[in-house]
Every structure is written in structure tokens, then in C-alpha cells.
Amino acid sequence: MRCGSHKRPGKDPGAQLPAPPHTHTHTWKGLGCLGATPPPTTEGTLSLWSSPLSTADTTQRGRGLRGMLAGDAPHWLPGRQEARLPAEHRWAGNGQPSGGDLESGSSPGPDPQTRGGGMDFALGGLAACGACLLTNPLEVVKTRMQLQGELQPRAGARPYRHVLQALAAIARADGATALQRGLAPALLYQLAMNGLRLGIYGLAESAGCTRHPDGHLSLPRCAIAAALAGVLGAVAGSPLYLVKTHIQAQSAAEIAVGHQHQHQGMVQALRQIWRAQGVAGLWRGAGSAVPRVAVGSATQLSTFSSAKDIVDQLAVFPAGGWQVALAAGMSSSVAVAVAMTPFDVVSTRLYNQPVGPRGQGLLYRGVADCFASTVRAEGILGLYKGLGACYFRMGPHTVLSLLFWDQLRRLWACYGQR
Template identity: 65%
Template sequence: MDFLMSGLAACGACLFTNPLEVVKTRMQLQGELQAPGTYQRHYRNVFHAFITIGKVDGLAALQKGLAPALLYQFLMNGIRLGTYGLAEAGGHLHTAEGTLSQPRSAAAGALAGVMGAYLGSPIYMVKTHLQAQAASEIAVGHQYKHQGMFQALSEIGQKHGLVGLWRGALGGLPRVIIGSSTQLCTFSSTKDFITQWEIFPPQSWKVALVAAMVSGIAVVLAMTPFDVVSTRLYNQPTDARGKGLMYRGMLDALLQTARTEGIFGMYKGIGASYFRLGPHTILSLFFWDRLRTLYYTYTK
């Protein structure tokens, strides 16, 4: 039941935040491996990107990749939050004195995130391809010509086999390890702190909301550089064997991006990441916490 509640909570959040994911993906691919000032900026900021995409690609384009995004969120966060929830409910994250152990919480969050992200990696790759697809006048990054999620998965599988479906999976794991451990550790720690200080009444929805807001800020700051290169690893063109033509892996992508685009290149799309990751983290963790609280309250 923990896995089902976690997956549903993440899908609920994804419905609201997917347009921001589309904007984030395109801003991260804009000016890829080009020095600042040498390329045309189709998207100047988050709000300009929304207007541009809606005007050129149509309003429906703001929900591009929604199907794989929902499926990925259900798989990834169902496993991630469900596993972490079971560890928390089993008392494995607390010391003998009953206080939350930061190292255990961070390790559990990272491990749970790796499991979910690796299994859902093919869906995430297709989501990235679909969200990057745009009209030629505002296109950024490599342009795949997929017609939908199932067609994309089938085409990649036929061309490059099972290995091709998991291209970029290992390179994307640092993003998930850092993001997941930061998110769940800060959420649990903040929630524990608020509860101990009795800032709000016991079981109040405000406890989960404030903890999720703090967690969202921490995640964006820690994860954005790895999110940028992960998007590029998944979206890069490939040769006939399915090998990436631009990057050899996560480290190579980080070095190339930093060398050609500078430190600000590592944080491309951070505004979109904040507006997307912040609300998504808040909504998914809040829904997850509320569903678990209600379930365990009424099944005792």
C-alpha cells in the first residue's frame, strides 16, 4: 500500500508541474556546449519560455511528454517513497533513543532513489525526447521525431536493443542520489524538528507542508547541475550502436559544460527547476504524507 500511495501522490503533483518540466528541459538544452553570447536565446526566462512555447508550438505543447512523465513518477516515486516509507515505519531511520538519524535518513533516501530511477530510466529518456521536440524556429538540442511514448520505446528497442533503452541510466544516477537523499533527509528532519518544538498541533497538515517547502529549496540548489547534464545525456544523438555522440558519461558532460558554458551553464534553467521542483516536491511529499497518515490512522 505504501508503494501505491507514493505513486499516486507523485502523479498528482506531476499533473500540475509537467509544463514546468517542459520549460526546464528546453532551457537546459538551450546553447548546449556553446559559449555564452554565441547562440540565439529562444527562451530568455521561465515566463518568456511559457509564452514562446504556447505561441509557436501551441498550448498543448506545454503538456508534452505527460504520459511518460506520469508513468515515470508512478514507478520512480512509488518505489522511492514507498521504500523510504517502509524503512521509516519500521523504525530503521531512528536511533535507540528515538531521534531521527541524519546519515541513515540520507542513505535510505539515496538508495530508494537509485532503485526507482534505474528501473524507470527508459521512460525518463523518452519523456526528455518528447519534451525537447519543438518547431524548428524554437528548437534546442537534438531533435528526435517520436510520435508517442510506445512508438519511441519500440523504436529505440528495435534499433539498439535492451541496452539502448537504459542509455544514460548510470549517468543519471548521481542526480537522483543527491536529489533523493537531500529531499527525504531534509523533509524528515524538518518535520521532526517542527514536531519536537510543537510549532503546530500534532498531525496538522501544516507540518508536512512546511517541511516539504524547506525540502524543495534544498533539492533545487543541490540537484540542478546534475539535472542539466542528465537531461543532455538522455537527449544527445547516438550512433548506429546507440552510443552517445557528444558525451561519454556524467563526468565528461559536467566537464564539457563547465568548460564551454561556465558555472552559470551548470545552473541553466534553475528558475524553471525551482518553480517545477519546488511545487512538485511540496505537492508529492505533502500528498504522500497525508495519504500515509490517513491510511495508518484508519487501519490501526
């Protein structure tokens, strides 16, 4: 089926669309959508293909014209060319003219057949793990800077002054491998927490829960869906975050900050906590993770969705391209760092504090007490301790996890539906 002889589904077989300007054939050199099956494309665009393909062929493969015109193609893959169709020839994916327009910002939500479903859980976890591999050294620095000077006045020695100096100090005192300390629990935490968080948010997005009935994105709905998804993910992954914090805080005596738990590894740490404190000990600190992740998720995912819509409407980058996700993620990370840092500081300290024989915290009684104690001893800026490290970690992690998530979903939409 060539671009110039495209038939509208459900209409008169003789009806044809006019060929777009500069019609020509072009071989698509993508990763897998070769031969007779093109990937889905963004609404309002039509790819130019070198292989003829009938409507019957596409219907047999389960996508049809619907997938080609309303799906989510990976526009960032090489060899792709597309022609803009007139508005009257755009379809919503159900054989009817589209009710939305990309320029007006009223384009319909994600196609339920290409987004959401059980795969969003796996894709969300894999995306977060990929980001974690690259940003874990910054997580180590962030954790230590937030524990530095805990409940002490500002005067005094500080082994970590800024991010670059902290990275060098850790590598010098503990060895370069210490920059990846706690990587195993960090990866499992990302898989559990973000798999649930991004997966549940993806399901809500696919179901249209994040948009108004007219198709426009709803910021409050995005925030509520993201916060609820984040809370569920935080509770599920809390034991792994507890162990991760303990291990990442461990260091040589000359640069040690916070309480030193002296774990030998993730499995040994989980076993030791289980034996000493029981199941409740594994979830100690989860109360601080709930507001932390709820605020972070609501800020991250809602600002990412909003920024992505704005960038799409501005048409600065190719529609659906990786540049759109990158720009949206960079904008999102600024808001996340500012909104989340006070909760992150409190969460880190509650997780890392020493405990008594009955499992009670020896420094803080809970979230409110940690907030109050930190402000009394260190001032209001104590809640923003490590803000720079927080951004340098959250910024890349936000960009990478959401970028990977966005593109993995597009790849799944293209290849996974066969």
C-alpha cells in the same frame, strides 16, 4: 468510551484517567471515521467524541487504545478537536507509558501497523503522479532551458529567457497543449520511480532505520536510506525518463533547442529505440540518473524528515497537520534545487543527445565527460542552467508529492486498517 472515562489498557479496570480541562462532547465531521470507530491520534492527544466506545470494541477492530493514542490521525480534516493529556498519561501504543515527549523531540518513530508495508509503494506512486499532473508544464520548461545553448558560448540567441517567458513562448509556437507534452511517460515514470523510492523509504522509516535507538531522527540514516531508495527507483524508471526527455524537447523550429528526436508518442518511441538499439538503448543514460536521483532523494527526504521534526517541536502548526508537511516540503525544495541542478543538467543532456549506429552518444562519452565538456564550453554556471526553472518545478513538485504522500499515508492509517 468518553474522554473522561478512558481506561488504560492492561491496567486495573477501575483505574481511570482524569478528564482533561473543558471536557465536552463534539461530533467529528470527518470523511469516514464516523460512528463508533475514531481514527488514531497523535501521541499525547485525545479526541473528544460524541459516541461512546468501549476498549473491547476498539480491540475487536484491530486498533484499540494503541491506535488512538499512538497512531497518525489526519488532523487537517474538519470537525476535529483534541485535548492535550498530561505527560504521565501518554502511552507509546503498547499499553506502557510513552518513553518520548513531543516537546523534547524524542517521540517514537512511526507505528509499523499504520506506516510502511506494500501500500507505501502504491501511495508513493500515486502522490508523485498527483504532483506531476500539476507541475509537468514546468518540467517541459526546465528540460528546454537546460538544453538551451548546449556546448555553446554564452553569446547568441536564447529562445527561453525565464520561466514565464518560456511558458508563453511554448504556448505561442507549439500550442497550449504542448505545455503538457510528455505527460504519459512522465506519469508512468513517477509511478515507477517514486513508487519504489517513497515506498522503500517508507519501509525503512517504519522499521526504525532512520532513527537512533533513543527515537531521535538520524540525518545520515535518512540520507542513506533515501539515496538507496532513489537509485533503485531511477534504474527502474530510466526508459520512461529517456522517452519523456526526448518528447519534451521536441518543438517548433523557431524555439527548438537540443537534438530533436521527432517521436510520435511514447509507445512509438519505446518501440523505435528497442528496435534500433535493443534493451541497452532503453537504459541509455541510466548512469546519469543514478547520481542525480541519489543526490536529490537524499537531500529531499532527509531534509523533509528533519524539517518536519523541527516544525513539530516548535508547535507552530497543529500536530500532524497538513501545514507541517507543507512547511517541511518548502524547506526541502530549496536544498533539492541547489544540490540537484548540476546533476539534472548533465542527466537531461545525456538522455537527449543523438546516438550513433551502435548506440553510442555523439556528444558525450559519459557523466564525467558531460560535466567537463559543459564547464569548458559554458563555464561553471552552465551546470546551473535553468536553476530558476528547476526550483519552480522542483519546489511545487517536492511540496505536492511529499504533502500528498504524507496525507495519503495518514488516510490509509485511518481507513485502510479496518
